[in-house]
Amino acid sequence: CKVRHYKFNVVLKNTTRLCSSKPIVTVNGKFPGPTLYAREDDTVLVKVRNLVNHNVTIHWHGVRQIRTGWADGPAYITQCPILPGQSYVYNFTLTGQRGTLLWHAHVNWLRSTLHGAIVILPKLGVPYPFPKPNKELVIILGEWWKSDTEDVINEALKSGLAPNVSDAHTINGLPGTVSVANCSTQDVYKLPVESGKTYLLRIINAALNEELFFKIAGHLLTVVEVDASYVKPFKTDTILVAPGQTTNALLTTDQNSGKYTIVASTFMDSPVVAVDNLTATATLHYTGTLATTPTVLITPPPRNATQVANNFTKALKSLNSKKYPANVPLTVDHSLLFTVGLGINPCPSCKAGNGSRVVAAVNNVTFVMPTTALLQAHYFNTQGVFTTDFPGNPPQVYNYTATPAAASSQTTNGTKVYRLPFNSTVQVVLQDTGVIAPESHPIHLHGFNFFVVGSGVGNYDPKTDAGNFNLVDPVERNTIGVPTGGWVAFRFRADNPGVWFLHCHFEVHTTWGLKMAFLVDNGKGPNESLIPPPNDLPKC
Ligand code: C2O
CATH class of the missing domain: 2.60.40.420 (Cupredoxins -  blue copper proteins)
Structure with missing residues (x-):
């Protein structure tokens, strides 16, 4: 190495x-x-x-x-x-x-x-555990705001309202063909390909607040990996990728020539959430194609295409081969139920929000960012930075169900972590709530991969749902979308000592407090503790 x-x-x-x-x-x-x-x-x-x-x-x-x-x-x-x-x-x-x-x-x-x-x-x-591609290409999907994004969020925090949605989506930094008020441009990313070859596309969603569908006109894609874990290969015409997620797919250039549109468009099946309906475009460009050849177009799925999204997620299974086994924890030491969703807290200075602001929470706790790093506080035993009482289950009085109209939408504030002994096994069920509105949340866990053992619509029911978990070949990833008004369950082994962030990878929800952290203790073995901090570690 x-x-x-x-x-x-x-x-x-x-x-x-x-x-x-x-x-x-x-x-x-x-x-x-x-x-x-x-x-x-x-x-x-x-x-x-x-x-x-x-x-x-x-x-x-x-x-x-x-x-x-x-x-x-x-x-x-x-x-x-x-x-x-x-x-x-x-x-x-x-x-x-x-x-x-x-x-x-x-x-x-x-x-x-x-x-x-x-x-x-x-x-x-x-x-690779799949046919060797002739070439590999990185495709990064993103969002673009005309104004400075720091201003966008700062204004939203002042008003208590949701921030402005982006002005465009991008593919490798370019929005594609755009024709909006006072602007039409042809900033199109061109992907040059040769006929009869296999390309490995490394697709990354780097957008702040949008889950995205990805499609190429006239071509199917074979998914071989997500979040740097191999999956059982399957063919699809549409890929769903949430912020923070990655998808590797093989593209066979089985046309002779031509130009084919590539689209990246929003997936959000909550009707009340403000999202953009923008589509970024790029073109797959076969070498030798005449400039005058018209481009083959494609329509992206509608933004609320729940079924298209579900078909994609349901098809994802770990490769689980001899060489790449899925080491799913079969027993659970810590069984946790976390609600994820929004809330409304008082904000006397929020004029536009009428004295209140939108917040977000896990188990009704809106995470308050500390002013010194949690990992340092943990390592040097600094008191008063965080508490270890993060609730493993939603509070009794709190209506966390997926149905709207909760009794109270107010959350509690705190810098709370959930403590895990080294090498314990953990199951987390993430339950979307209908406080304000049910909405999908791409949840990311730092420091681990986890196995996605189950998911469903409505409220999680341990009596019936747990029996149907896939403990054989569940997909292994680091970021998972909680379905709108539904739940998802994952398992991991706490074999990495340290402080590990868990949060919604919609940046707006992270800002609003949809985040918490796990504190994993050192083990007793020689290679089971956090290494000492480097000398140049920044100080607060
Ligand atoms: Cu990709 Cu905590 O983030």
């Missing part, structure tokens, strides 16, 4: 989209940012220099960070931010991991422009 060195200089870059320009925060002036390449078991050292007037951290989304929580990245959870003018070296090892992941800023809304791909190839000489 190798040690790979990367230099990430965080700099401003003036960028034009949708006929208007703004300075954006980038790594090395690139948007989307540079791809981090490595192989399984490599050690990666990324020196991040903050050259902008904004606090920065970078998270390596999906990298397990075994015993190296100091390199995980979420601000005030595992580290204090890198201040302007400062730098920090993220040092981690990709133990037993290969596939596609993403890196992104993990402070405020900076990840809207500060993100890129992580491509981890198998160890040298180890083949």
Whole structure:
């Protein structure tokens, strides 16, 4: 295994989209940012220099960070931010991991422009468990706001209302053919392909607040991996990818020539949520196609296409081969039920919100960000930063069901963690609530992969639902969509000591407090404790 060195200089870059320009925060002036390449078991050292007037951290989304929580990245959870003018070296090892992941800023809304791909190839000489592609391509889906995204969220927090939705979706940084008020552009990403070849598409959703459908006209895709875990290959015409999720799919270029539209469009089946109905387009461009050839178009699924989304998620199963077994915990030490949803809290200064603000909560607790990092407080035993009384079940008096009209929509505030002994097994059922409105939530857990053992609509019922769990080949991932008005259950083994963030990967919901953390204790063995913090770890 190798040690790979990367230099990430965080700099401003003036960028034009949708006929208007703004300075954006980038790594090395690139948007989307540079791809981090490595192989399984490599050690990666990324020196991040903050050259902008904004606090920065970078998270390596999906990298397990075994015993190296100091390199995980979420601000005030595992580290204090890198201040302007400062730098920090993220040092981690990709133990037993290969596939596609993403890196992104993990402070405020900076990840809207500060993100890129992580491509981890198998160890040298180890083949993929699917036919070798002729070529590999990274496809990053995103969102674009004409205004500064920090302003977008700050204004929303002041008013107590929801922030503005984005002005466009993007594919590899470009919105495609756009024709809106006072602007029509042809900023189209072109994917050049040759006929009769197989391409591995590494599709990443780096959008802030939108789950996305992804489709290519005239072509089927064979899904082979999600969130850097191999799955049983299956063919589909539509891929669903939530923020933070990744999907590897094989594309066979079985046409002779031509131009084919690629679309990325919103999936949100809650009727009351403000989302954009925008579609980003790109083109698959066969070499040798005449410029005059018309492009084959495709219609994206409607934004509320629940069935299309379900068909995709239901098809995902772990590869579970001899070489890549699904090690699902068969017994459970901690059985937890977490409600996820919104709430309304008093806010005397929120004029537009009529004295109240929208918040979000897990088990009715709206997480309050600490002013020093939880991991440091844990390691150095600093008192008063967090409490360990995060409820493992929803409070009795709280109507958490998937049906709207809860008795009270007010949440409690706290910086609470749930403590887990080393190597204990955990089952979490995430239950969407109808407080304000049921809505799907892509929930991400740092530090672990988990197995998605079940899901359903309505309220989770342990008596009937638990018996139907898939403990054989459930999909293994790091981010999972809780169905609108439904539930999802996952299991993992707490074999990674540290403090691990769990939150909705809709940035707006994270901001509103839909987050909590697990604190996993050290084990007793020689390689079962958190390593000491590096010397250059930023201080708060
Ligand atoms: Cu991709 Cu905590 O985030």
